[in-house]
Amino acid sequence: MKKFFKEPLLHFIVLGALIYVASMTWGNIDDQQQNIVISQGKIRHLATLFMKTWQRSPTQKELENVVQEYVIDQAGYLEGVKLGLDKNDIVITRRIRQKLEFIAEENSPPPQVTDELLAEYLDENSGQFRLEPKLTIRQVFLDPQKHGDATYSTAEKILQQLRAKPEQDITKLGDRYLFKPLYQHKSLTELGRVFGRDFTINSAKLSTGSWYGPIRSGFGVHLAYIEKRQDGKLPKLSEIRSQVERELENSWKKRSTKKYYDELLSRYIVTIHWLDDDKGSGISGQQTGENRE
Numbered sequence: 001m002k003k004f005f006k007e008p009l010l011h012f013i014v015l016g017a018l019i020y021v022a023s024m025t026w027g028n029i030d031d032q033q034q035n036i037v038i039s040q041g042k043i044r045h046l047a048t049l050f051m052k053t054w055q056r057s058p059t060q061k062e063l064e065n066v067v068q069e070y071v072i073d074q075a076g077y078l079e080g081v082k083l084g085l086d087k088n089d090i091v092i093t094r095r096i097r098q099k100l101e102f103i104a105e106e107n108s109p110p111p112q113v114t115d116e117l118l119a120e121y122l123d124e125n126s127g128q129f130r131l132e133p134k135l136t137i138r139q140v141f142l143d144p145q146k147h148g149d150a151t152y153s154t155a156e157k158i159l160q161q162l163r164a165k166p167e168q169d170i171t172k173l174g175d176r177y178l179f180k181p182l183y184q185h186k187s188l189t190e191l192g193r194v195f196g197r198d199f200t201i202n203s204a205k206l207s208t209g210s211w212y213g214p215i216r217s218g219f220g221v222h223l224a225y226i227e228k229r230q231d232g233k234l235p236k237l238s239e240i241r242s243q244v245e246r247e248l249e250n251s252w253k254k255r256s257t258k259k260y261y262d263e264l265l266s267r268y269i270v271t272i273h274w275l276d277d278d279k280g281s282g283i284s285g286q287q288t289g290e291n292r293e
Contacts, residue, residue, distance in 0.1 A: 036074050038067060046070060104260035105253040113245055119237055121248045126234050128247065132187040136228040137203060139181065140174035142214075142221045155214040155221050162211040162223060177219070185230070195222070 199217035213223035
């Protein structure tokens with residue numbers, strides 16, 4: 001009997017039987033049904049999304065269709081993950097990172113907002129909230145395509161007329177174009193959208209009460225008269241409190257997110273193989289946890 005149990009053939013048969021049983025038990029696990037459970041809470045959530053989209057409650061048939069679509073989404077997602085379709089997909093990667101950033105933003109609880117904290121933030125970031133200067137400006141435009149080489153000489157002649165009689169009607173001077181003769185209480189940004197950067201920069205340097213020119217823009221040549229100037233200023237906190245509070249919150253979220261990713265990257269060794277050898281062989285973060293490739 002002992003000799004029988006020592007037979008290699010018996011060992012082979014027993015091992016084969018064990019492998020067969022294991023394959024029948026676990027080998028077809030991918031073919032086993034998986035549970036997709038749709039709770040009442042999820043159905044209420046889907047119904048709410050329908051109402052937000054269509055501005056009405058769904059009928060029973062519509063709700064059944066919405067739930068069925070959600071079931072298909074879940075089944076498709078589970079099958080896709082099983083097949084590895086979530087790997088190396090930039091869309092899925094970015095979506096997961098977006099969700100992760102929601103967590104990162106809440107990683108550090110924001111401080112309690114007080115007038116003192118808002119005033120300090122406003123003082124440290126005054127340039128972000130300072131109002132631009134505003135101008136009330138009259139202008140006369142000359143089109144180089146119409147006047148050619150005589151554009152500047154024509155502009156000089158009109159300029160002399162305007163300086164001799166500053167308040168005369170300018171609607172009949174210069175060339176008709178997209179520009180209006182008068183722009184009231186416009187910020188430099190607003191003027192820049194109309195005339196371009198060069199004209200706006202030069203106009204901002206002009207004094208009030210006199211005609212100047214010729215001033216070049218991307219469209220042609222202008223003569224300009226600054227009727228009124230309102231200097232830029234930093235508003236009081238009481239005037240822009242909601243804006244400062246919003247920017248403070250955004251700043252805190254960015255800081256919290258950066259802290260989260262700094263801590264996250266410290267757990268990875270990052271190696272970058274640059275295309276240009278002169279850029280170096282790679283960069284590495286400090287390894288504080290398991291090495292993940």
